[in-house]
Amino acid sequence: MSEAPRGGDEPADLRCSARGCTAAATTDLSWRNPRLHDRSRTKHWLACDVHADPLADFLGRRGFLLSRAPLAR
Ligand SMILES: [Zn+2]
Numbered sequence: 001m002s003e004a005p006r007g008g009d010e011p012a013d014l015r016c017s018a019r020g021c022t023a024a025a026t027t028d029l030s031w032r033n034p035r036l037h038d039r040s041r042t043k044h045w046l047a048c049d050v051h052a053d054p055l056a057d058f059l060g061r062r063g064f065l066l067s068r069a070p071l072a073r
Contacts, residue, residue: 014071016048018055023048028071029056031064046071 014025025046032042047055052068059065 014046016051017045018047018051021048021051023050025071027052027056028069029059030066030069031059032066033062033064042066 015021016023016025026049027047029045029047029052030042031045032039037043045055045059056065056068
């Protein structure tokens with residue numbers, strides 16, 4: 001847990017990973033930086049509806065994005 005940029009002091013609550021955003025997450029973005037992480041590592045960012053596109057775009061432009069899936073709630 002707590003791979004997200006924010007502190008994550010509410011482990012039961014799935015919040016958007018975007019800085020300063022406190023909206024409930026609706027999307028799970030899986031990603032890996034191949035220069036930092038070996039192939040067994042997968043990182044996750046959670047995103048709300050507003051930030052799913054910009055965060056996916058950010059990761060996609062760097063070639064880090066592995067998958068994007070709706071978050072089951
Ligand atoms: Zn957000």
